[in-house]
Amino acid sequence: SCLVPPHINNGDHTKGNKDAEGVFKDVSYKCNLYYTLSFKDSIRCLNGEWETPPQCLRPCEIHTFDPKHNLQDLSEISYVPDKDKIAIKCKNGYYHEWGIAKNTREIKLECKDGKINYLDDLPLYI
Numbered sequence: 001s002c003l004v005p006p007h008i009n010n011g012d013h014t015k016g017n018k019d020a021e022g023v024f025k026d027v028s029y030k031c032n033l034y035y036t037l038s039f040k041d042s043i044r045c046l047n048g049e050w051e052t053p054p055q056c057l058r059p060c061e062i063h064t065f066d067p068k069h070n071l072q073d074l075s076e077i078s079y080v081p082d083k084d085k086i087a088i089k090c091k092n093g094y095y096h097e098w099g100i101a102k103n104t105r106e107i108k109l110e111c112k113d114g115k116i117n118y119l120d121d122l123p124l125y126i
Contacts, residue, residue, distance in 0.1 A: 001025075002045035010035045010056035031056035036082040057082035058114030070094040071107070080111040085119065 001023035005013045008029055016027035027050075028042040035056040043051040060080040065071040065088070072089045080086055087106040095105055108119040 002048060002050050005043075006050050006053045008053050008056055010058070011037070029054055034059035034079040034081060060109075060111035060114060060116050062086070062088075062109075062116065080109075082111055082113055085110045 001019065001021065003023075005016060005024055005027040008031075011029055011031035013027045014030045016024045019025050024045055026042055026044040029037060030041065031037055035058060038055040038057055041054065043053050045051075059082065061077055062080055063074050063077045065073060070091045072091050074088075078086075085108055087108050089106045110117045110119055
């Protein structure tokens with residue numbers, strides 16, 4: 001039987017099932033607002049040891065962009081959960097040069113544990 005469930009950063013265990021002696025058999029986790037679990041939300045106690053708990057992955061905080069990308073800054077901070085994708089508009093007069101549809105007015109970004117990844121090649125505008 002396992003003792004206290006493992007702690008996770010930016011989250012906590014929310015509920016658990018206990019055996020007849022009141023010892024945890026399994027426990028579920030939930031992350032803080034905007035954070036995302038790295039894998040399943042529950043772990044079990046096996047042979048007196050807890051399985052590895054999930055991690056809470058950071059969201060991307062998006063508001064302003066590097067001027068060289070010519071993207072429109074957002075009017076307020078947007079929190080994008082891990083693995084989510086969003087489209088950001090180019091500044092007026094700029095178009096994306098590459099991608100599936102040339103001369104599109106937006107590019108797609110993806111959040112990976114708090115870091116923005118461009119899904120297209122490094123943006124270049126004409």
